[in-house]
Amino acid sequence: MIRRETNGKGVDLVLNSLSDDKLQASVRCLAYRGRFLEIGKFDISNNTPIGMYFFLKETSFHGIMLDYIFDQSFDFRLRLQNLLLAGIESGAVRPLTYCTFEKHEVETAFRYMAAGKHIGKVIIKIRDDERSHRTVKPSNLLIDAAPR
Structure with a gap:
C-alpha cells in the first residue's frame, strides 16, 4: 500500500x-x-x-x-x-492513538493487544485522575490479581 x-x-x-x-x-x-x-x-x-x-x-x-x-x-x-x-x-508531533480499558478488563486488553491488530497504545485505566492544582501522591489501591 x-x-x-x-x-x-x-x-x-x-x-x-x-x-x-x-x-x-x-x-x-x-x-x-x-x-x-x-x-x-x-x-x-x-x-x-x-x-x-x-x-x-x-x-x-x-x-x-x-x-x-x-x-x-x-x-x-x-x-x-x-x-x-x-x-x-x-503540529509536527501529534499524540499517539490509543484504546482505553477499565481495570476490570485487563484480560480483554491483553487479548486485544496480543491480536496485533491495534494501532497505537493500549491503556488500562486503574483509577480516575487525582490531580489538583498541586502534585499529589496517589492513594494506595488494591487490585485482585492471580499470580501466574
Whole structure:
C-alpha cells in the first residue's frame, strides 16, 4: 500500500517499533537512501536478521535506545523537551492513538493487544485522575490479581 501510494518510491524515514514480519514489512517501505530508525528492543535483543538485499537501496539502519536519554545531562534533556514541545505546538508531533480499558478488563486488553491488530497504545485505566492544582501522591489501591 505504501509503494502504491508513493508511486513505487517508498518513504524516506521509518520510525519502527514493530517486530517479526511487521519489521520486515516496514523495511520494505523504505525508499532509495531511506533511513530506518528502530526504537523497539525485541528484534535487536533477539538479533533478528534483516536481509542484505535492503542495502541495495543504500538504506541506513539505526537502533535508537530511548532509555539512553535518562543517562544524559539536564541540559540535554531540557533541549529535547523544548524540541518536543515546539513540535507539539507546530503540529509536527501529534499524540499517539490509543484504546482505553477499565481495570476490570485487563484480560480483554491483553487479548486485544496480543491480536496485533491495534494501532497505537493500549491503556488500562486503574483509577480516575487525582490531580489538583498541586502534585499529589496517589492513594494506595488494591487490585485482585492471580499470580501466574
